[in-house]
Amino acid sequence: MQQEKETEQQILDAVDKFLIKIKPTVHQLEADDEYPEEIVAQMQEMGLFGAVIDPKYGGLGLSVRTYAKIVERIACVWMSLTGVFNSHLIMAMSVQRFGTQQQKDKWLPLFASGEMRGALALTEANCGTDLQSIQTHAKRVGNDYLINGSKTWITNSLHGSCFALLVKTNPNENPAHKGMSLFIAPKGPGFKMGKALKKLGYKGIDTAEFFLDNYALPTENLIGLEEGHGLQHALGALALGRINVAARGVGVASAALKDSIQYSQLRKTFGKPICQHQSIQIYLADMALRVEAGRLLVDSAAVAFDKGERCDMEAGMAKLFATEAAMKNSTEALRIHGAYGYSTEFNVERYYRDAPLLAIGEGTNELQRIIIAKQLIEKNPL
Ligand SMILES: Cc1cc2nc3c(=O)[nH]c(=O)nc-3n(C[C@H](O)[C@H](O)[C@H](O)COP(=O)(O)OP(=O)(O)OC[C@H]3O[C@@H](n4cnc5c(N)ncnc54)[C@H](O)[C@@H]3O)c2cc1C
Numbered sequence: 222m223q224q225e226k227e228t229e230q231q232i233l234d235a236v237d238k239f240l241i242k243i244k245p246t247v248h249q250l251e252a253d254d255e256y257p258e259e260i261v262a263q264m265q266e267m268g269l270f271g272a273v274i275d276p277k278y279g280g281l282g283l284s285v286r287t288y289a290k291i292v293e294r295i296a297c298v299w300m301s302l303t304g305v306f307n308s309h310l311i312m313a314m315s316v317q318r319f320g321t322q323q324q325k326d327k328w329l330p331l332f333a334s335g336e337m338r339g340a341l342a343l344t345e346a347n348c349g350t351d352l353q354s355i356q357t358h359a360k361r362v363g364n365d366y367l368i369n370g371s372k373t374w375i376t377n378s379l380h381g382s383c384f385a386l387l388v389k390t391n392p393n394e395n396p397a398h399k400g401m402s403l404f405i406a407p408k409g410p411g412f413k414m415g416k417a418l419k420k421l422g423y424k425g426i427d428t429a430e431f432f433l434d435n436y437a438l439p440t441e442n443l444i445g446l447e448e449g450h451g452l453q454h455a456l457g458a459l460a461l462g463r464i465n466v467a468a469r470g471v472g473v474a475s476a477a478l479k480d481s482i483q484y485s486q487l488r489k490t491f492g493k494p495i496c497q498h499q500s501i502q503i504y505l506a507d508m509a510l511r512v513e514a515g516r517l518l519v520d521s522a523a524v525a526f527d528k529g530e531r532c533d534m535e536a537g538m539a540k541l542f543a544t545e546a547a548m549k550n551s552t553e554a555l556r557i558h559g560a561y562g563y564s565t566e567f568n569v570e571r572y573y574r575d576a577p578l579l580a581i582g583e584g585t586n587e588l589q590r591i592i593i594a595k596q597l598i599e600k601n602p603l
Pocket of ligand 1: 429588
């Protein structure tokens with residue numbers, strides 16, 4: 222236990238040092254919307270691509286609790302960076318949790334080192350929330366699956382080289398999820414990248430579409446080697462992604478709070494710093510409350526995940542609350558900063574542009590409410 226705490230502190234200290242170094246560069250990288258190659262290389266060196274991968278496969282083997290603390294710290298400086306390893310680790314988690322021993326031995330060391338970097342490919346042009354409506358399909362031909370279709374809004378797809386790819390292996394199955402499978406899908410012949418998508422925020426990191434045209438994968442790339450469990454595997458690993466997004470929410474909410482605490486002491490109106498006006502004090506207090514409450518919910522979801530418990534309700538609550546906190550805090554920070562909040566010279570406008578993604582990605586917040594309510598009913602039958 223003591224050893225674990227010391228390791229956690231060492232890693233958090235290393236992350237803090239890294240963040241102090243990169244902080245001055247973030248504003249320009251964001252403005253240029255440029256992929257931060259050098260920073261990503263440093264993250265790879267720190268082992269972040271293997272953060273929650275078992276050490277026996279070369280990962281750091283961190284608890285999700287520690288992982289969430291790292292994500293919060295990084296998001297407080299530049300939220301985009303947390304997306305570089307989020308979907309990569311969801312992909313890795315789907316193999317770690319649901320893959321065969323052979324699949325773990327083959328893929329996890331490549332993912333842990335960051336030699337192969339990945340993404341999660343679920344969304345299609347016609348569906349994001351309603352994943353059972355996907356059209357991309359895989360047909361078994363001898364020892365291969367031949368895959369046709371397309372995916373869009375896939376983060377890391379330009380710079381990544383491997384995907385956890387959700388497809389239909391039996392489009393006629395009812396319910397549809399029984400005909401869905403998840404594959405480990407490295408780029409190769411038949412995999413064609415489309416355009417990078419232009420976004421409101423989440424700059425620097427790529428989000429793009431791709432097309433699969435008779436793209437062949439060997440049967441050994443089907444996670445768990447059994448068809449029909451793809452949605453379950455994707456959603457099982459996605460709980461980690463929801464905790465990541467929730468921790469990002471706390472990071473953005475807390476960045477907005479920190480900047481507001483500072484600015485409200487510097488800016489004077491009517492002869493005193495604005496932090497002495499009661500309406501500003503109410504903003505600051507509410508913002509701080511959201512940060513603290515969000516952090517506790519993230520921690521409780523991470524603890525449940527670490528115990529190997531089903532945690533979709535806890536992850537859903539953390540994701541919903543913390544990302545709404547990011548939305549609220551970034552709006553209130555903007556108000557506190559007045560015109561300067563609207564200026565691209567200050568970071569506040571970035572928080573305001575980044576926060577809405579958190580309410581959409583990894584399952585919209587409307588969907589989280591449905592998940593929470595369903596779990597409440599399931600856990601409390603009459
Ligand atoms: C920047 C960015 C990065 C992304 N990265 C990835 C990625 O790496 N991989 C990936 O697979 N996807 C990714 N996505 C896609 C994202 O996961 C989807 O956008 C999200 O799941 C919502 O799907 P949709 O956009 O199709 O909205 P829709 O599903 O069309 O939903 C539209 C609206 O209807 C609501 N709604 C839908 N169904 C219900 C319901 N049953 N009850 C109540 N309300 C409902 C939604 O909450 C939303 O408000 C990314 C998206 C963005 C913006």
